[in-house]
Amino acid sequence: MNVRILIAAGALALAGSLGAPASAQEAFHGYDCTDDCSGHEAGYDWAQRNDITDESDCDGNSQSFNEGCQAYVEEQSSESVPRYQPNGGGDDEDGSE
Numbered sequence: 001m002n003v004r005i006l007i008a009a010g011a012l013a014l015a016g017s018l019g020a021p022a023s024a025q026e027a028f029h030g031y032d033c034t035d036d037c038s039g040h041e042a043g044y045d046w047a048q049r050n051d052i053t054d055e056s057d058c059d060g061n062s063q064s065f066n067e068g069c070q071a072y073v074e075e076q077s078s079e080s081v082p083r084y085q086p087n088g089g090g091d092d093e094d095g096s097e
Contacts, residue, residue, distance in 0.1 A: 029071035033064065043068025053077075 026033040028040035043058065043065035052058065053076060058069030 028068060029075065031064075031067040031071060037064075039064025040068035040071065043070075044072045047072035 026037050028037040029044070031040055033040060039062050043060070047058065047069040052069060052073055055070050055073050058066045058073065060066055
């Protein structure tokens with residue numbers, strides 16, 4: 001009798017872990033990871049070390065590596081805030097032409 005209870009409890013535990021919703025999947029800066037996000041982290045770190053500023057440079061053989069690289073570029077572009085330039089940003093300081 002006890003063996004049947006243990007088997008039933010084990011089956012329920014296994015079924016519960018297999019039925020986890022897809023939203024429980026890990027993400028890296030908005031990109032879904034298939035496993036542990038190590039590919040994304042490697043791409044992000046590589047882009048950071050190489051000061052990558054253009055997503056077209058994120059063209060490796062691994063989708064997760066490329067997405068990590070793109071995440072770095074996106075983060076850098078969102079952090080760059082345009083500076084205030086008086087007189088509409090022109091080179092002429094007195095406003096005359």
